[in-house]
Amino acid sequence: MFEAPLLAAAGLIIIGLFAVLFKTNLIKIAIGVTLIESGVNLFLITTGYRKGAVAPIYTLAPEGQQMVLPTPQALTLTAIVIGFATTALLLSLAVALYKHHGTLDARKIRRLRG
Amino acid sequence: MKPPFGSIILDAAFRLMIPFILLFAVYVLVHGHYSPGGGFQAGVLFAVSVILVRLVHGRDAAWGVSRKGAVILACLGTFIFGGIGLLTVIFGGNVLDYGALPLGPHEAEVRAMGTLGIEIGVTIAVMGVILTIFYAMIGKED
Amino acid sequence: MTEHTPALIVLVPLVSALLLPILALVSKVLARGWTLVALLGTHAGSVSTLIYVLANGRWHYYLGGWAPPWGIEYVLDPLGAGMATLVSFLALLVAFYSGPYLKDAAPLKTGSFYALFLLVTAGLLGMVVTGDVFNLFVFLEISALATYGLVAMGGHRATVAAFRYLIVGTIGATFYLLGIGYLYAVTGTLNMADLAERIMPLLNSQAVVVAVALILAGFGIKMALFPLHGWLPDTYAYAPAPVTTFISAVMGKVAIYVLYRVFYFILGGTGPVLPALTVLGWAGAVGILAGSLMAIAQRDFWRMLAYSSIAQMGYIAVGLSLGNMMGITGALLHILNHAVVKGGLFMVAGGVFWRTGIRDIPSFIQMSRRMPMSMAVFVAAALSMIGIPPTVGFFSKWYLVLASIEASAWPFVIVIVVSSLLNAVYFFRIIENSYLRFRTAEEDEVAVGGTELPATMLVPMVVLGVAVFMLGVLSGEVVTNIISFALPWGTQ
Numbered sequence: 197m198f199e200a201p202l203l204a205a206a207g208l209i210i211i212g213l214f215a216v217l218f219k220t221n222l223i224k225i226a227i228g229v230t231l232i233e234s235g236v237n238l239f240l241i242t243t244g245y246r247k248g249a250v251a252p253i254y255t256l257a258p259e260g261q262q263m264v265l266p267t268p269q270a271l272t273l274t275a276i277v278i279g280f281a282t283t284a285l286l287l288s289l290a291v292a293l294y295k296h297h298g299t300l301d302a303r304k305i306r307r308l309r310g
Numbered sequence: 311m312k313p314p315f316g317s318i319i320l321d322a323a324f325r326l327m328i329p330f331i332l333l334f335a336v337y338v339l340v341h342g343h344y345s346p347g348g349g350f351q352a353g354v355l356f357a358v359s360v361i362l363v364r365l366v367h368g369r370d371a372a373w374g375v376s377r378k379g380a381v382i383l384a385c386l387g388t389f390i391f392g393g394i395g396l397l398t399v400i401f402g403g404n405v406l407d408y409g410a411l412p413l414g415p416h417e418a419e420v421r422a423m424g425t426l427g428i429e430i431g432v433t434i435a436v437m438g439v440i441l442t443i444f445y446a447m448i449g450k451e452d
Numbered sequence: 453m454t455e456h457t458p459a460l461i462v463l464v465p466l467v468s469a470l471l472l473p474i475l476a477l478v479s480k481v482l483a484r485g486w487t488l489v490a491l492l493g494t495h496a497g498s499v500s501t502l503i504y505v506l507a508n509g510r511w512h513y514y515l516g517g518w519a520p521p522w523g524i525e526y527v528l529d530p531l532g533a534g535m536a537t538l539v540s541f542l543a544l545l546v547a548f549y550s551g552p553y554l555k556d557a558a559p560l561k562t563g564s565f566y567a568l569f570l571l572v573t574a575g576l577l578g579m580v581v582t583g584d585v586f587n588l589f590v591f592l593e594i595s596a597l598a599t600y601g602l603v604a605m606g607g608h609r610a611t612v613a614a615f616r617y618l619i620v621g622t623i624g625a626t627f628y629l630l631g632i633g634y635l636y637a638v639t640g641t642l643n644m645a646d647l648a649e650r651i652m653p654l655l656n657s658q659a660v661v662v663a664v665a666l667i668l669a670g671f672g673i674k675m676a677l678f679p680l681h682g683w684l685p686d687t688y689a690y691a692p693a694p695v696t697t698f699i700s701a702v703m704g705k706v707a708i709y710v711l712y713r714v715f716y717f718i719l720g721g722t723g724p725v726l727p728a729l730t731v732l733g734w735a736g737a738v739g740i741l742a743g744s745l746m747a748i749a750q751r752d753f754w755r756m757l758a759y760s761s762i763a764q765m766g767y768i769a770v771g772l773s774l775g776n777m778m779g780i781t782g783a784l785l786h787i788l789n790h791a792v793v794k795g796g797l798f799m800v801a802g803g804v805f806w807r808t809g810i811r812d813i814p815s816f817i818q819m820s821r822r823m824p825m826s827m828a829v830f831v832a833a834a835l836s837m838i839g840i841p842p843t844v845g846f847f848s849k850w851y852l853v854l855a856s857i858e859a860s861a862w863p864f865v866i867v868i869v870v871s872s873l874l875n876a877v878y879f880f881r882i883i884e885n886s887y888l889r890f891r892t893a894e895e896d897e898v899a900v901g902g903t904e905l906p907a908t909m910l911v912p913m914v915v916l917g918v919a920v921f922m923l924g925v926l927s928g929e930v931v932t933n934i935i936s937f938a939l940p941w942g943t944q
Contacts, residue, residue, distance in 0.1 A: 209630075216619060229622050236630050243637040267642070271586055275629060277350060278593045282622050284443045285600055289615045291447055296608050305612055378477070381560070385470045385567075392467035399456050 201242040208235030220302045222290040229286060233279040237272045244268030324366050331359045335433075342429050349429035353387075353436025360437075361444050380441035387435025394427045454500075458513040458526040461497040461536060462578045462591075464490050465543075469570035476563025480554075487547050487566045491573065495540040498577075502533040506937060512583070520583070521643040527583035531784075531938035535580040535709050538788065542701045542795055543573040545912035549799055550694035552906055553806065565605065571598035572698065576706045585632050585718075586642045588710065589625065592674075595706075596621050599699055603691040610690035613683075620683045624673030631666035634659045648718045655723035664724045667714055668732065674707035677732070677769060678739030681762045688758035693802020696754070701795035704765050705787045712772055712783075716940040721775060733773025737867045739766035744874035752811050753801050756878060757794065760837065763871060764790045767852060770864050774855045777939060782851030784935045788923065789836060789844045796833040796916035800826050803905045803913065819886035822903045825910055827886050829917035834879035836920045839872050844923035 208231050215228025244265030250258070252266035290300065297305050335355035342348030360374050375383065398407045408424025468490035476483035505511050511528040514520065528536075547569060554562045575595025582588050600621070604614035636642060638659045639650040654660055669680075676684040688696050711732070715725045743763030750756040768790070771783025803826050804819065805811055820827040836845030849868060856864040904910070923930060 213623075216623065222615065225619060229619055232623060232626050236626050236633065239630065240633050240636075243633055268636070271636075271642075274586075274590060278590065278597075281597055282593070282618070284439075285597060286615070286618055286622075288443065288446050289600075289604060289611055289618065292604070292611050293608075293615065296611070378560075381473050382477075385473050388470040389467065392463060392470060396463060396467065399459075 201238060201245070205235045205239040205242065208232070208238065222293065222300045222302060222305075223287075225302070226283065226286040226290060230279065230283055233275070233282070237275050237279070240268050240272045240275065242268075320366050324362050328359050328362065331355055331362075335359070339429055339433050340426065342425075349432030350436050352429070353433040354440060356433065356437040357440035357444070360441060364444075375438075375441055377442070377445040380438045380445060382438070384435050384438030384442055387431045387433065387438055390431030390434065391428055394424060394431065398424070456513070457497045457501050457504075458511060458528050458581055459515065461494050461501065461540070462526075462574055462581060464494050464497070465570040465574040465577065469567045469574060472567040472570065473560065473563035476559045476566070480559055480562050483559075483563055483566055484547075484551060484554075487570060488544070490570065491540065491544040491547050494573070494577070495537070495544050498533065498536040498540045501528050502530070502537050502934075505530055505533045506934065521641045521646040524587050525583045525643065526581045527644070528581055529938070530934060531709075531713070532580045534934055534938055535706065536577050538791055539573065539576045539580065539702050539706065542698065542791060543569070545795070545915060546694050546698045546701075546799075549697065549802075549909050549912040551908040553692060553694055553802075561605070565602070568598040568602045569694075569698070571595070572602065572703075576702060579706050580709060583644045584642050585635065585644060585647065585714075589629055589632060592625055592628070592710075595703070596625060596674075599695075599703065602695040603687055603699075606691045606695070609686075610692075613686035613690045617683045617687045620673055620680075624670045624680075627666045627670035627673070629670075631663040631670060634663035634666070644713070644718055648720065651719065655719065660719075661724040664715075664719065664728050668711070668728045671707045671711045672732075672735070675704045675711070675765050675769075676762055678735045678742060678762065678766060681739070681743075684762060685755055685758040688761065688798075689752060689754045693798065693805065697795050697798040697802060700757070700761050700798055701791045704761065705768075705791055708765065708768050708772070708783075708787070712780075715772075716780075721940060729773040729775060732769050733861075733864070736766035736769025736773065737864055739763060740770070740867050740871045741874075744871045744878070748874060748878045750878075751813055753804075753813055753816070753882070754798075754811055756813065757797055757801060760875070760878070761790075761794060763875075764794065764837075767849070767868070770868070771852050771855065774859045774861060774864070776855055776858055777941070778851055778858055779855030780939055781931055781935050782848050782855055784938060785844070785851060785927065785931065786848035788930070789848045789920075792916050792919050792923065793833045793836045793845065796829055796913055796920065797837075799909070799913045799916065800830045800833070803909050806909075807903055807905055813882055813885060816882055816885040817889045823905065825904055826913060829913045830886075831883060832917040832920045834883060836924070837879060838876045842924050843920050844927055845920075847924060847927040 212228045212231030212233075212235060215231065216225055219225055219228060244267065246262055246264050249262040249264045252263040252269065293305060294300055299305065332355075335352045338355060339349060339352035342352070363374050394408075401412055408421045408428075468486060472483050472486065475486055501511065505528050509529075511533075512520075513526040513528075515524045515526065518524070547566070550565070550569070554565060557565070572595045575591045575593075575598065578591030579588055579595065582591060600614050600618045603617060604611050606613075632642070635647060635651070638654050638657060639647055641647050641650060651660065673680045673683075688700055691699070715721060715729065719725045721729075740763045743759045743761070743766060747756045747759035747763065750759060764786070768783045768786050771779045771786060773779075801811075804816075804823065807823070810816065810819075832843070836843035839846045839849040849872065853865055853868055856862070856868065905913075
């Protein structure tokens with residue numbers, strides 16, 4: 197079942213897009229964005245997967261054992277850190293909006309306008 | 311911040327936990343190049359210990375990092391990273407070429423030392439950033 | 453040190469940005485001075501690199517001494533170095549301009565403003581000098597995250613705009629990351645030069661088609677290509693004026709630079725790129741008309757400029773999509789034109805708002821008396837937007853029209869000509885209000901005269917206003933000496 201992770205990634209991205217497009221609660225929108233990022237990260241890590249291979253730490257790998265590709269893992273780590281920054285900023289903005297408007301409903305905030 | 315919600319149980323539990331969290335953070339930091347871990351995770355652990363103190367003891371926590379201190383830590387940590395990167399230029403290598411640092415005869419060893427320096431910078435920066443976020447979330451509107 | 457210039461033009465603003473919050477706690481003047489010095493150094497570095505690569509060809513720099521395709525390399529070619537020069541020049545001007553805006557701000561706010569501003573600059577410079585598609589994503593996010601923070605500094609409405617921009621922008625960046633993932637999955641490399649080589653036999657595979665579509669969608673959002681432009685008007689209208697000036701002048705340009713780099717330099721402008729270019733061209737053409745019409749409908753000066761930006765990005769998209777030499781030359785010249793012109797226009801808009809609190813177009817009556825220099829800059833920039841001959845706007849549109857005729861793309865010719873008329877309509881409203889209309893008796897009671905902006909705001913504006921004419925007169929030289937080396941065919 198090599199396709200399972202890819203299907204999961206696609207599922208995560210679609211659920212995330214759905215949340216971003218159709219939810220009105222700011223926190224749920226933030227969750228949607230995080231889900232999209234997770235889906236992409238899962239996809240990236242899958243591109244480096246090899247069946248039965250070990251983690252790509254050169255000094256610890258047993259002799260002759262295949263290792264998974266290290267590059268996608270580095271990419272994913274970087275993407276996770278960037279995603280962390282994005283999520284933190286999203287939530288901080290949501291907190292700021294909640295403090296000012298007293299609601300997390302995007303429709304109400306748009307109607308209040310200021 | 312609201313009054314602390316500390317009780318005897320919380321107080322005792324966190325006193326027990328903090329030293330281990332700090333120790334584990336240092337382990338994760340220095341062991342980062344051989345095993346999973348590294349500066350980012352260590353920074354999160356350090357920040358968690360400070361946040362725990364703030365959560366349990368509130369404003370009158372005996373130790374911690376102030377809001378301004380957190381910003382300065384974040385800048386300082388990232389500055390260590392950039393500084394080491396630029397230091398390598400002064401010693402004749404390319405940017406971030408740790409092999410050029412004059413720390414010893416073996417290039418691999420010097421590279422590892424350079425990476426450790428970078429990791430320390432990352433740790434301090436991540437700790438500062440997470441604390442800044444924490445203070446921004448609990449703080450009043452300014 | 454000179455051999456490290458490619459890395460230093462990114463690292464100097466990056467490291468300075470991190471020092472600034474600390475410096476600002478010591479002294480605000482020190483923070484501002486340091487920002488200006490850092491940006492001046494960055495600009496000098498970019499210019500010297502541009503001169504070097506024009507004379508000696510491409511300049512490769514291996515970060516950490518690791519050779520590609522294992523390490524990350526910075527590649528400066530005339531295109532990248534030219535973009536870096538443009539970005540650093542505008543960053544310097546905007547940093548200079550933003551002084552009066554922050555006069556009353558708290559030290560920590562001043563520090564974070566300049567720090568975020570330098571981070572945006574570093575991110576954009578990193579995007580144009582890097583030779584690695586993933587490194588480009590990292591710099592994209594650095595500049596984007598700093599921009600969201602800067603936008604949110606504009607108050608409560610700006611926070612709403614920033615939240616929306618953040619969600620849309622993150623999704624755009626994620627699409628790009630997914631696109632890179634597909635390219636990596638089929639080629640196994642992230643280095644641009646390596647990728648260009650290995651992708652050639654695989655051009656028509658499904659993965660590459662998907663990757664092209666994702667990258668187009670991702671950067672379509674970032675550059676506010678027509679149906680994906682929803683985030684732009686609110687963001688531009690509510691962000692602080694220096695921020696709006698900078699992001700309207702260069703952020704979209706860097707996004708379209710990436711599309712140009714990926715489509716023409718990595719994928720060679722063939723195969724799945726051709727349908728993508730068609731989509732880009734038609735979206736651009738519809739965007740030109742829709743943006744211009746929406747701009748006419750606005751009462752708010754800032755919003756009008758924001759919609760006009762959507763239209764101008766459409767011109768660049770049309771130029772790129774034509775794919776002939778004329779078209780790309782026109783697109784690159786239009787990038788230069790729009791960066792200078794829209795920077796100048798938003799500086800005027802910000803200055804007028806800062807001094808008088810006026811944003812409504814009808815309130816601009818007699819503005820030319822109150823701020824003669826600013827309005828003169830406005831007129832120069834407006835002439836270039838419409839495309840009146842001695843300005844650079846005329847020449848870029850001229851190239852675009854010629855390119856459309858050469859490619860027999862008649863609808864594009866009509867769109868460009870019609871939209872020039874529409875531009876004239878919405879810019880002339882303001883010229884008319886500020887120069888030709890007179891106050892009624894009761895309006896005259898408001899104080900008139902002596903309210904010109906301080907020199908720190910005026911100087912960058914005038915520089916841009918003069919640049920509009922200088923670039924127009926020298927456009928032939930710019931095209932033969934710089935832009936012709938930035939085309940995808942030959943010249944190495």
